[in-house]
Amino acid sequence: MSFELTRTLLDGIRSDVAEGRDSAVQEVLKELHPADIAQVIDRLDQEDAVYVFRLLDSEESAEVLLNLDEDRREELLASLTSREIAEDVLEHIDSDDAADVMSELSEEKQREVIALLDDQEQREDLEELLSYQEGTAGALMAKELVKVRTDWTVARAIVEMRRQAQEVDHVYTIYVVDKDDQLYGVLPLKQLLFSAESTRTLIKHICDDEIVSVKADTDVEEVVKLMKKYDVVVLPVVDDRDHLIGRITFDDVMDVMTEEATEDYQLASGISEDVDATDSPLVQVRARLPWLLIGLAGGILSSQIIAQYEEELQIDPKMAFFMPLIAATAGNVGVQSSAIVVQGLAAGTLDGVNLLARLWKELRVAVISASVCGILIYLVNLALQQSQALSYTVSIALFTVILTAAMFGTLIPLLLERLKVDPAVATGPFVTTLNDITGLLTYFTVGHFMYDMFL
């Protein structure tokens, strides 16, 4: 199976829709995986998207809905009645996905939809899932799972598993709980293959009791770390008394990883909020302009600082030549230092490393880079036959600026982390701007002394 979204396919569907050939559209979509249908619907304009979506049968449309772009999903959800959401969507999807869909509705609509659900257990599950705070394991987990008890025989377990499996779409793991419903272990598929022969064996004796689990209020970042570290496909979630209350599957974690990576990358690039190429220009401006304004404010501040040194510029206008070099290098060094810290914090390699040790290491890196850059630029200025005062100023300032930018770049994300702000902010325009300004201040201060000395 392989699918490529082509212009021909899209145009075909558009013209079928325009001329009301419903069955032709259904014919084409029937062959596709829900994730592929979602890709098609993402590309249609809103009116066509709603129309095509309504041509799908309800089981399929629920799956398609889950795979749509967030904006498109919101649009389609808005076009559905509470009854349609309850009966055609929520009935056909897992509880974690159902909670995701619900969280995109207004509180009032949520209440309406929940009231329309037939199954009381489903209602309760959904209300429970919606009660967890966003960003916790509880908000990410699904309630559907297959579990057997330690004191059951294999024979009984098999009967129970069959019964439970009817309710669960994908069975990845079979959990084992004790008689108080506390998580005890897992029954690996491999054990299950071998166990049919010994139907009287107790589950306790064939299950694996080394199991990683999380609490409902565990942070999702921690969940990702654990799943990566211990290579588990599904992570069980327990309550405060170790009762098994849900499971988190790898696909949810992949989504979280993608979101986190995107967010870090966007912050580093000076984009707030989750925008992408498909968003409207105005949405993009809203996510991008604030960072530009920070840069602008920094630029204005820079201009005021330089104005203080107008005298130096009049003595030697050539001082201006190297302002961009100083500012850019300060910015680049700061971003590098911050990025190393941000990554270390994310990967946990900085856990337990003390601040001074981190700064000392960064200082050594900076001294090497600063020496190389300082000497190089001195040689360049020698070749360009610049004045001694200017050559010394540029080299000394560059050396100093690299050291200070590295220290700022290291300290700021660590400080932000303590203040519970995402340290990735540090790699964005904010710190670049700060380092630009510090760089220029250093440059003119050094220049002031040098010109006093040489002139």
Place this chain on the structure above:
Amino acid sequence: MSFELTRTLLDGIRSDVAEGRDSAVQEVLKELHPADIAQVIDRLDQEDAVYVFRLLDSEESAEVLLNLDEDRREELLASLTSREIAEDVLEHIDSDDAADVMSELSEEKQREVIALLDDQEQREDLEELLSYQEGTAGALMAKELVKVRTDWTVARAIVEMRRQAQEVDHVYTIYVVDKDDQLYGVLPLKQLLFSAESTRTLIKHICDDEIVSVKADTDVEEVVKLMKKYDVVVLPVVDDRDHLIGRITFDDVMDVMTEEATEDYQLASGISEDVDATDSPLVQVRARLPWLLIGLAGGILSSQIIAQYEEELQIDPKMAFFMPLIAATAGNVGVQSSAIVVQGLAAGTLDGVNLLARLWKELRVAVISASVCGILIYLVNLALQQSQALSYTVSIALFTVILTAAMFGTLIPLLLERLKVDPAVATGPFVTTLNDITGLLTYFTVGHFMYDMFL
């Protein structure tokens, strides 16, 4: 189960090692998961690490090895003889992990180790895996899998699965092949739970034949996209004639995702190679200095450009005040535009969108931002009572620079993509530098005309 690496634990192990209390160390480590032991060994100095590693039994040590930091793993591998690698490590791990370990050895050592493997099938599997190019599905897959045939009865399949499962550590999915060994589908765990009752049923009738697979030479980025899109835990790999030859598990894909995200983030931050906070200063300098030198070269070029306009600077030294503002804004806008394109390319949302449409959208974003920034800075300069010539110069230049930086920022990653260079390079210092320079050129050109007009 939960583990936190504490200073107390580490210090305890260090002093036990120092005083030769081997059994005390073993006692502590016995309680830990291999991934946790790896974390401990990562933090010890090299000598202690080798010592502690040798205290582990071979099955455990193999698992620990796989979980170590790359540098530490290399050190430990270097301390092992070919025979130890073959017998104590490779025997205990899956073929994909074995291939990873092998790829860290010299070609000569690889040959030695392979010759020392007892099992011919393992030798052949390993040689096959090593023959695939890095970055392809083949290089990522494992050979271990459980498969049944379409024309088998459930009863026979169960017998065969049991036999095969003995060779495979983790059974995630059971594959179904036809009699030519071509991939036909999967047998979900859920089906398996129900199938024991009907032992005469043919596998063909109970398996799921809608299956996503990849070829051995499929790019790993594509593998990640497919697994995310279709939410599959394990992806089967087939050869050119659709024969099932391996499987890729979600944990490998999580690793690839992390690597890719890290790489993009590092490129955006001006760091080449995969360095982190634990690397030595010299390693860090090697990854960071080249980017600083690009910035430096850009700075030198900037200085030469400004030198061309020394006359303008002598007429009005205040021109210098706004150079950092222009350069920084150009840099910030360019990075934003590039980041949007880089993300769009990665997420596939730009597939099939034509270049002109993309540029047109970016242009609209840029015009809005440019207007806001241009007007704001004009008002600021009015408040600062700057000359008309300077005020107009700054505003017009800023407006122009935002537009050109947005266009460069959009075009360059698209161009890099066509040239098969990672477009994420565009968000790094390279493009910032280019935009700095373009920004200054624009600024002085506008200034030249403005001062002609007003003076």
